[in-house]
Amino acid sequence: MALQSTALPxxxxxxxxxxxxxxxxxxxxxxxxxxLFFYLAWRDITIRYRQTILGAAWAVLQPLTTMLVFTFLxxxxxxxxxxxxxxxxxxxxxxxxxxxxxxxxxxxxxSLVSNGDLIKKVYFPRLILPAAGALVGIADxxxxxLILVAMMAYYGVLSWRLILWVPLTALLFIFSLGVxxxxxxxxxxxxxxxxxxxxxxxxxxFLTPVIYPASAIPHKFRWLIALNPLTGIIExxxxxxxxxxxxxxxxxxxxxxxxxxxxxxxxxYFRRVEGYFTDIV
Amino acid sequence: MLRxxxxxxxQSAWKKREADERKTLWALRDIDFQLSAGEVLGIVGRxxxxxxTLLKILSRITRPTSGSIRxxxxxxxxxxxxxxxxxxxxxxxxxxxxxxxxxxxxxxxDAKLDxxxxxxxxxxxxxxxxxxxxxxxxxxxxxxxxxxxxxxxxIVDEVLAVGDGxxxxxxLQAMSDLHSSGRTVLFVSHNLAAVSSLxxxxxxxDRGRMKEEGRPADVIKSYxxxxxxxxxxxxxxxxxxxxxxxxxxxxxxxxxxxxDRTASGSVRCGDSFVVRLFFDAKRDVVEPIFGIDIQTSLxxxxxxxxxxNNGFRIPLLRAGPGYIxxxxxxxxxxxxxxxxxxxxxxxGHIYHDVLTNCTALEVQPSNRYGLMRGMTKNPIAIFxxxxxxxxxxxxxxxxxxxxxxxxxxx
Numbered sequence: 001m002a003l004q005s006t007a008l009p010x011x012x013x014x015x016x017x018x019x020x021x022x023x024x025x026x027x028x029x030x031x032x033x034x035x036l037f038f039y040l041a042w043r044d045i046t047i048r049y050r051q052t053i054l055g056a057a058w059a060v061l062q063p064l065t066t067m068l069v070f071t072f073l074x075x076x077x078x079x080x081x082x083x084x085x086x087x088x089x090x091x092x093x094x095x096x097x098x099x100x101x102x103x104x105x106x107x108x109x110x111s112l113v114s115n116g117d118l119i120k121k122v123y124f125p126r127l128i129l130p131a132a133g134a135l136v137g138i139a140d141x142x143x144x145x146l147i148l149v150a151m152m153a154y155y156g157v158l159s160w161r162l163i164l165w166v167p168l169t170a171l172l173f174i175f176s177l178g179v180x181x182x183x184x185x186x187x188x189x190x191x192x193x194x195x196x197x198x199x200x201x202x203x204x205x206f207l208t209p210v211i212y213p214a215s216a217i218p219h220k221f222r223w224l225i226a227l228n229p230l231t232g233i234i235e236x237x238x239x240x241x242x243x244x245x246x247x248x249x250x251x252x253x254x255x256x257x258x259x260x261x262x263x264x265x266x267x268x269y270f271r272r273v274e275g276y277f278t279d280i281v
Numbered sequence: 282m283l284r285x286x287x288x289x290x291x292q293s294a295w296k297k298r299e300a301d302e303r304k305t306l307w308a309l310r311d312i313d314f315q316l317s318a319g320e321v322l323g324i325v326g327r328x329x330x331x332x333x334t335l336l337k338i339l340s341r342i343t344r345p346t347s348g349s350i351r352x353x354x355x356x357x358x359x360x361x362x363x364x365x366x367x368x369x370x371x372x373x374x375x376x377x378x379x380x381x382x383x384x385x386x387x388x389x390x391d392a393k394l395d396x397x398x399x400x401x402x403x404x405x406x407x408x409x410x411x412x413x414x415x416x417x418x419x420x421x422x423x424x425x426x427x428x429x430x431x432x433x434x435x436i437v438d439e440v441l442a443v444g445d446g447x448x449x450x451x452x453l454q455a456m457s458d459l460h461s462s463g464r465t466v467l468f469v470s471h472n473l474a475a476v477s478s479l480x481x482x483x484x485x486x487d488r489g490r491m492k493e494e495g496r497p498a499d500v501i502k503s504y505x506x507x508x509x510x511x512x513x514x515x516x517x518x519x520x521x522x523x524x525x526x527x528x529x530x531x532x533x534x535x536x537x538x539x540x541d542r543t544a545s546g547s548v549r550c551g552d553s554f555v556v557r558l559f560f561d562a563k564r565d566v567v568e569p570i571f572g573i574d575i576q577t578s579l580x581x582x583x584x585x586x587x588x589x590n591n592g593f594r595i596p597l598l599r600a601g602p603g604y605i606x607x608x609x610x611x612x613x614x615x616x617x618x619x620x621x622x623x624x625x626x627x628x629g630h631i632y633h634d635v636l637t638n639c640t641a642l643e644v645q646p647s648n649r650y651g652l653m654r655g656m657t658k659n660p661i662a663i664f665x666x667x668x669x670x671x672x673x674x675x676x677x678x679x680x681x682x683x684x685x686x687x688x689x690x691x
Contacts, residue, residue, distance in 0.1 A: 013351070013352050013353070014349055014350065014351050014352075015338075015341055015344070015349065015350045015352070035381055035386065035387055036381050036382060039377065039378055039381045039382075043367060043370065043378055046369075046374070047367060047369040047370065050369045050410070051369070118364070118365055118382065119342070120337075120342065120360075121342070121358075121361050121364050121365075122340070122342065122358060122360070122364050122365070122382055122383065123340050123341035123342050123356075123358065124382065275344040276344075278337070278342050278343045278344075279343065
């Protein structure tokens, strides 16, 4: 037969009970499904504002409103020292990465459960789901960044250092993905995670220098706040819009280390438990 | 050597202690088969036998607890119609999404889009969100995507069980096209006629184990034979455990009576006879429907006889035991073995009792409709028919049937 005479494009693949694919095979598998990764992210972005009046304006409205409230509360009422940065820019520059993180751990963390039907009906590397969940928020972050550029131009503080948002966003993406991967795989077995995420987001906000600068923390508590890898990341985001504020590079490097660690732990754990996702999701 | 081969072997797990064995319910055990390129394998078995689990393991969705699978070639699995469809997306968007989820590249979807849309017959609504589609439209779109998959190996579960007759025919056509294109197909279906016509080989799975493997006709025959071990015209149904439905009505017995409802006797081709269904109603049931499906030993459904079709309305069935008779006129089935499935239901797919292939009826030969000769194509039905010759000079005339044949089997 004609089909049999064609060269075989595939080598035989074995699936067994115990043999997790090697890391290399896992990476190759992910790579061959890269289109699906973008399609799933595209799906979530597309459907989000279907049948809404404001549509994509929601992506602008949410961070902008939060920023205005923060500016009023902490800039006008409580008068937190922003180190000479205009208050709207001070809050907005930290809010954008924070909102991305908060949305992503919710998206990613619930991705396996909310796509349970898909998991049960078709094979693809499961890691794609939390990863696509982390990609979705990038769209909002990009829109927010454009507004930030406009705001900085308005205040006359536009700086080339904003270009650093690209590598910082990559770091933030990986960190959020790491947390999301862990949450999503635990969520499959223990639905407590679903309820814990909003609570976690709320607490984490106060432990991260979003509404206050890291410099406002008394010295003897600095180490505590440094345990939170988000501190270094968000401080770095903010430092790009405020050249005058002192920036602690060591806390950023700490965050980079923590990010790599969390991603490794997350993926290792994920690969260990993904075998039973279909059975209990 | 240059064969894309699919090898599966689930070696039995390492010997475990008896106690462990008893606690664990194995969905599949000792399944071992090999499928070569271009083969179409039908998998038959009762509900809960493990067919779907097998497909899930073969498609990598579930990991086997023990054993291994070796696959050579790109696999696509169709365990439902419209995998990955999202209600909010339009038909076109869903074609891309579902196609990608099932393993098609964007390039291929671009190339096949027109074909897919044409196959689904919903050109006018392709840019409408599918939440506004009827279920039939969604199904057609889902199948249209599936029919254009490019994988070498296709795993299909029960896709044909849905849709109207016309659509099913189209799907069967698509399936047989896949076959002739040299694709390797694994195919679970309760449509035994489809299995026997599409598959080159079949396996029968029963309670997680492989009961038989071989030619589809043989496997289906022994599969159906297992449903009913007796040819008695009276059969106790109360003890059958393999049934589904709410249990508000339970069949307890079936009797085949002669047309005058007296002696139970055998049924010959052309006879009129009565099927008496005894049941027990646990509570009052408003407007129940009773019915019988009759299929051949190869699984082709030849008739559905039910009160709803006959316009026989039962306003209120009181709780308690009772029976209902259906008189079947001039049974024009050729001699052979036929299987009865019984059901008591309400409109809207509410089932009280469903007994699949619970009884067999052996139709005996008779000369009622002819001499029973020259039937070379294994037909199922026979009609009362007569011939006339246009040219009288030919001297054609009908001969009386020899009386001897009438006695056969009676």
